[in-house]
Amino acid sequence: MTARAPGLLRPRGPDAGEARVETVELFYDLVFVFAITQLSHRLTHHPTLEGALETGLLFVALWWSWVYTAWATNWLDPNRTRVRFLIFALMAGGLVVSMSIPEAFAERAAPFAIAYVGIEVTRSLFTALALRRHDRANCVNFVRILVWQVGCGAFWIAGAFAEESRLALWAAGLALWSLAPVLYFWVPGLGASRASVWNVDAHHLAERCGLFIIIALGESVLATGATFAEVEWTAPAAIAVLGAFAGTVALWWVYFNIGAEHAAHIFAASAERGRVARLAYTYLHIPIVGGS
Numbered sequence: 001m002t003a004r005a006p007g008l009l010r011p012r013g014p015d016a017g018e019a020r021v022e023t024v025e026l027f028y029d030l031v032f033v034f035a036i037t038q039l040s041h042r043l044t045h046h047p048t049l050e051g052a053l054e055t056g057l058l059f060v061a062l063w064w065s066w067v068y069t070a071w072a073t074n075w076l077d078p079n080r081t082r083v084r085f086l087i088f089a090l091m092a093g094g095l096v097v098s099m100s101i102p103e104a105f106a107e108r109a110a111p112f113a114i115a116y117v118g119i120e121v122t123r124s125l126f127t128a129l130a131l132r133r134h135d136r137a138n139c140v141n142f143v144r145i146l147v148w149q150v151g152c153g154a155f156w157i158a159g160a161f162a163e164e165s166r167l168a169l170w171a172a173g174l175a176l177w178s179l180a181p182v183l184y185f186w187v188p189g190l191g192a193s194r195a196s197v198w199n200v201d202a203h204h205l206a207e208r209c210g211l212f213i214i215i216a217l218g219e220s221v222l223a224t225g226a227t228f229a230e231v232e233w234t235a236p237a238a239i240a241v242l243g244a245f246a247g248t249v250a251l252w253w254v255y256f257n258i259g260a261e262h263a264a265h266i267f268a269a270s271a272e273r274g275r276v277a278r279l280a281y282t283y284l285h286i287p288i289v290g291g292s
Helices: 023-045 049-075 081-103 109-131 136-160 163-179 202-230 235-269 273-283 285-291
Strands: none
Touching (some): 023 049, 049 081, 049 202, 049 273, 081 109, 136 163, 202 235, 235 273
């Protein structure tokens, strides 16, 4: 018989097997398909250094939001009704964030920032409460994460209402949030967390990150096809579209045919899964996804 986890948590232990990526998690990813498309279109319409910086900042912010949901559902069981409603709420907030992307540094700054901070705080608070009776160490860790998110969120909210310094404030908030895992979410009075207590399921997190790569590669295919459909079909255009498609296929080949499975085996066999998850499946995936 398969072990049943307490509360809202996934089953853990030798009888539980590897955690599966559930359909509701794939449903959640649809919001990020839209978000990546919005980022791509935004960069197309703002082909300047400032536009690239702004779009890059938004991309990293979205990545953190997505990957922390992947971390949360590594513990939370998406088959439980309350967890599903959490995911649906995060999707709704993510839809507001995604719709705001084209004008996130203009008139839609406030909806973007408020929805973004709301997603982060809601997720961490829910996860901390779900863990409180069953995994004390990780419960305290999500409290630390919540404190960091509230502090970083202040920069996002302030930037939404300070047009002249918006980029600087949002960059500061994002930089602090990107630094938090390196510092093990140290908080006065609570101290720092330890990677040894981050008992992540390697198969689940590796598969979730691979799915985000598929989202990014899929956007490349969509952008290539949509652009070619609107231009005159000439030989140079055909060469360009074939080159773009070949590049996307090469990226898929390098990640999935060469690296992903080998890396997942190393991840699963590691005695310090939390440390591997933080480095390889959180930080190192930022340039991988961005490059895709």
